Amino acid sequence: MWIPVHIDENRPEPLYHQVEVQLRGLILSGRLAEGTLLPSIREFAADLRCSAITVRRVYQDLENEGLLRTRQGTGTFVAGIDQSARDEFRLERVVEAFERAVETGLQLQCSREEMERIWREAYERKRAEADGEKGGPQ
Amino acid sequence: MNREMQGLTDAEADSAVVALKGATVRNDGFALGPLDLSVPAGMVTAIVGPNGSGKSTLMRLLLRLAPFEGEAAVLGQRLAPDSDERLRERIGFVSELPHAYENHLTADEKARFASLWYLRWSWERYERLMRGFDADRTKKLGKLSKGMRRKAELAVAMAHDPELLLLDEPSSGLDPSAWKSLLDELTRYMDRGDRTLIFATHITEEVRRLADYVLFMHRGRCLGLYEKDRLFEAWRVLAVQRVDGTAGKEDAARLLRQAPGVQGAQESGPGICRIETDAPEETEAYCLSAGYRILSSQRMELEEIMACLVRKGDAGR
Numbered sequence: 242m243w244i245p246v247h248i249d250e251n252r253p254e255p256l257y258h259q260v261e262v263q264l265r266g267l268i269l270s271g272r273l274a275e276g277t278l279l280p281s282i283r284e285f286a287a288d289l290r291c292s293a294i295t296v297r298r299v300y301q302d303l304e305n306e307g308l309l310r311t312r313q314g315t316g317t318f319v320a321g322i323d324q325s326a327r328d329e330f331r332l333e334r335v336v337e338a339f340e341r342a343v344e345t346g347l348q349l350q351c352s353r354e355e356m357e358r359i360w361r362e363a364y365e366r367k368r369a370e371a372d373g374e375k376g377g378p379q
Numbered sequence: 380m381n382r383e384m385q386g387l388t389d390a391e392a393d394s395a396v397v398a399l400k401g402a403t404v405r406n407d408g409f410a411l412g413p414l415d416l417s418v419p420a421g422m423v424t425a426i427v428g429p430n431g432s433g434k435s436t437l438m439r440l441l442l443r444l445a446p447f448e449g450e451a452a453v454l455g456q457r458l459a460p461d462s463d464e465r466l467r468e469r470i471g472f473v474s475e476l477p478h479a480y481e482n483h484l485t486a487d488e489k490a491r492f493a494s495l496w497y498l499r500w501s502w503e504r505y506e507r508l509m510r511g512f513d514a515d516r517t518k519k520l521g522k523l524s525k526g527m528r529r530k531a532e533l534a535v536a537m538a539h540d541p542e543l544l545l546l547d548e549p550s551s552g553l554d555p556s557a558w559k560s561l562l563d564e565l566t567r568y569m570d571r572g573d574r575t576l577i578f579a580t581h582i583t584e585e586v587r588r589l590a591d592y593v594l595f596m597h598r599g600r601c602l603g604l605y606e607k608d609r610l611f612e613a614w615r616v617l618a619v620q621r622v623d624g625t626a627g628k629e630d631a632a633r634l635l636r637q638a639p640g641v642q643g644a645q646e647s648g649p650g651i652c653r654i655e656t657d658a659p660e661e662t663e664a665y666c667l668s669a670g671y672r673i674l675s676s677q678r679m680e681l682e683e684i685m686a687c688l689v690r691k692g693d694a695g696r
Contacts (some may be wrong), residue, residue: 250678253659256608283570287562292591292607293422293569 242280244273248289257295261302268308268319269330277319279309392452396420396543396575397441401449404436411436411599413449418592418604421572423565425586425607426579427685428596434579435475437596438545441577442472454543468497471541473532475548475579482521486514486531490538497539505538511560525552533561537568544568546578550585562588583681593681595688602688614684615659618674619652619666626652626671638665642687655679655687 246263248256267273279285282300286293300317303309311317346356387400395417403412411433418424426434439445441453443462451458456466481489486509494500509516512530520528529552537544544565550558562585568574580586586593586607593610595602619634620626631652635644640658647653651674656662663673679687 250611251676253676255612281570282572283566286591287566287588290587294591294606295608 242278243288244280244285246289248291256289256291257298260289260291260295261299264299265303265306265308266330266334268303269322269327270334271327273319275319275321278315279317279319281316387450387452387457391417392457393455394420395452396454397577398452399449400451402440402451403448404440404445405448406436406445409433409436409599411440412447414601416594416601416604418575418577418594420575422591423569423576423578423589424592424594424604425590426577426594426596427581427586427681428602429689431598432596433599434596435547436599438472438474438547438577438579441545442467442470468499468539469542471536471539471544473529473536473546473549475551477520477528477532479521482519484520485517486520486535487516489520489531490535493535493538499539501538501540504540505534508534508537508564511564512557513560526554526557529553530557530561533564537564540568540574542574544574544576544578546576548579548581550580550582565589586681595685597689597692600692602685602692610684611678613657613659614679614687615656615676616679616683617654617656617659617662617666617676618647619654619671620650620674622670622672625650630671634666634669634671638662638669642691655683657687 244264244267246260246267248259252259254262273279279300280288282293282296286296289296300309300311304311304317308320308322309317310320343356346359351359387398391398391400397416397418399412399414399416401413401415403410403414405411409431414437426437428434436445440447440451441458443458447458453466454469456462484492490502490505494502494505508514509531512534514530514534515523515527516531520531523531529549533546533549536546550561553561565576566589569576576589578585578589590607592604593607594604621630626646627650628646631644631646631654634652634654635641638654638656639661640656641654641662642657643655645653652671654662654666659676663676666673
């Protein structure tokens with residue numbers, strides 16, 4: 242099975258952290274359903290072009306969080322996850338995305354007012370787009 | 380044995396799949412070592428280094444094909460003139476160049492010899508590997524193309540499911556589809572977790588896809604054994620300039636001298652310095668405090684890291 246995890250080599254976070262955040266996201270958002278068999282450590286490492294040490298660490302961390310379980314001899318599966326963990330995660334992802342945007346703004350010397358204006362405009366634009374789609378073709 | 384002086388302890392010999400202490404091979408005109416090295420079990424270690432850096436000689440040492448001084452242990456067994464011959468049965472090996480004396484054999488004939496020698500030989504595994512590599516079984520090895528012969532030799536070397544697999548430039552001559560099959564087979568071989576692969580290569584993509592550790596070699600010396608992901612995380616190339624938008628040769632020279640972690644620095648364009656570092660956080664902090672700004676920070680390629688390590692090794696000689 243191929244897992245859509247993308248490593249951005251130029252980000253400063255360590256590899257294992259990038260893989261862990263994305264795999265956790267895929268599980269908590271429900272895009273990897275309960276019971277899904279993940280690739281073996283070696284296969285996943287070869288896909289990601291990282292070491293088996295990194296993948297093993299990610300699998301162990303997510304197993305400790307209760308998101309994965311390993312059955313001896315068969316492999317690593319996605320565990321069942323309760324709704325409250327999903328809800329918590331939904332907001333976490335939004336916070337992360339905003340933080341990244343603010344980081345970019347600060348790097349480019351945006352003022353608070355500029356950032357707030359950008360946010361308001363983006364919100365209005367996206368809402369209008371979404372409403373337009375809902376309305377269907379005229 | 381003079382263990383006190385050489386100092387490879389039994390614990391060291393047992394825990395690593397390969398343990399070397401002061402191991403030296405002297406050929407005419409070439410010396411390998413002295414090497415102190417410990418290669419972890421259950422892992423893939425890629426040996427990289429320029430031609431003539433000693434990669435093949437190191438493999439020959441591990442196979443007891445080259446006389447050496449110092450101490451060496453492989454799979455928990457010390458290498459000595461009287462050590463157990465059966466150690467070789469636990470190892471699979473493909474050499475850099477094929478053996479001329481096997482030119483008149485077909486792959487199946489070579490496999491028949493190997494099957495007598497290796498207790499754990501499996502014809503089933505051999506057949507599966509030959510099919511997977513799409514290798515020729517009937518023509519004489521000497522009549523096969525380099526890549527086709529390589530595929531047969533890899534299948535023979537892996538058919539007894541060795542505990543340690545030593546491959547010297549395994550993919551040389553392989554076409555892209557055979558190369559992909561080789562990577563898949565090696566991934567499958569390692570999947571069980573109790574096998575160890577050591578391979579020499581010049582191909583960065585193989586290191587990226589297969590290796591857990593990278594061993595750098597240069598002029599018969601070991602420049603270091605690194606965990607791959609840590610290595611790529613540690614080394615970065617930064618573009619910096621003064622806050623006023625300038626940077627010149629003097630800036631590069633000063634940063635090379637004074638900023639922590641910097642392994643190389645040049646003026647790389649109008650008003651921009653290019654800095655190579657293996658401690659990016661410290662380097663960045665220094666640059667910011669010294670009145671520079673960071674324009675970009677990027678990972679380095681394996682070749683670039685190796686060039687830095689070689690330069691550092693040469694400077695320390």
